[in-house]
Amino acid sequence: MLKGDGHLSHDLDPLDQGPKDACGVFGVWAPGEDVSKLTYYGLYALQHRGQESAGIAVSEGTRILVYKDMGLVAQVFDESVLGTLRGHLAIGHCRYSTTGSSVWENAQPTLNSTEVGGLALAHNGNLINTGELAVRLAPGTTRATTDTEVLTALLAKDGSRPIEDAAAEVLPQVRGAYSLVFMNETTLFAARDPQGVRPLVLGRLERGWVVASETAALDIVGAVFTREIEPGELITIDERGVKSRRFAVAEPKGCLFEYVYLARPDTSIAGRGVQATRVEVGRQLAREHPVDADLVIPTPESGTPAAIGYAEQSGIPYGQGLVKNSYVGRTFIQPSQTIRQLGIRLKLNPLREIVQGKRLVVVDDSIVRGNTQRAIVKMLREAGATEVHVRISSPPVSWPCFYGIDFATRAELIAGSLTVDEICQSLGADSLGYISLDGLTRATTIPAGRLCRACFDGNYPIPIDQDQVGKYVLEAKV
């Protein structure tokens, strides 16, 4: 997996597929602005949320054009493509596939036609009753394999009525996580599931409006944060401004993992900067798992804020003991066997003169399978570290996520079957400490009852129906 800036620790080892973000979504309604370029830059800011495909849909009032392809935002679009995408409203999407395979057909935005025009849609999250929803469609309505295609087809099904009315009727029947941006030829829509699992924010431009997965994407296009789209809210944006409609009672359960790893550090959630939360998590980690050591180092970049907090709280100096190759992008060249064996060194290399002879605290954000952390411990010892103490700024990830983050099945999660002591042994570390779930929750300043914490405690706030998620649940139960 490739992660954007600030998200590099889990893609270090090709064998260690870390948490994969679901997607980033962006929408803009702004007559007189270059909406396709605004969307391009919005997606660019959200690249860390999905790197498999990218797409933009645009309309100038009479027809919707969609351009999408496999690859990073900067690989899919160039000046000439963006130059053909003209209009006054647009939506965009960058994708990591959590359902359906990673093929062009499943790239987003999706586009369906209705009796009165088109409907383009971009989705962040994962639906858990796709099978049930698909039954409501006429056979052959859609060939796509994703929950998003089924949702788009449902919204477009009765094309004679306004999309807003169709959405108000269809969305209450949809279960799972969804932050949506969608559009017809004239109007931009956005909606968030009643639990508000994935983020979605509204921002104001001088001459229009923007909707995005994270506040960082508003910043990059010069939009001013207005508010979060509420869980269970549908908004409509056109020349009459922003209209809000509630389609379900809000039962907020925001994803706790957004704070740990998914969101950019320069994003704010519920009014608090993610970076500040991560630093506080590091302080709490030091309070819960102190150790006598000479140097605190992060696994760059995702471990950095928590390492800073750990160093501040413990009084142990902070330093960079691992150097990241900032220019490692998605490579389509398969590494040779020799390079593959070096694995992690493609992306991280220890600073021998810094770590030699030191007792180190290495701070990382999470452990999924453990391959990356095992390789880091080994590499630091080989570079001369006398002790390696691993500290993790999230509790053990023991349960899979059904709401849009593809960690792994339970059988693949190292904490799904091993105790902390056993994991420590498996990593070859001198000690291992995970922050407690209460400690992490407190650092977010959000009450526990308003968070989804299922990957840590197994309590799924949106009940999982085995028939609907089929194979994945069965694997997860192994």
Ligand code: SF4
């Ligand atoms: S299970 Fe974990 S990753 Fe998934 S939504 Fe809940 S907290 Fe987030």
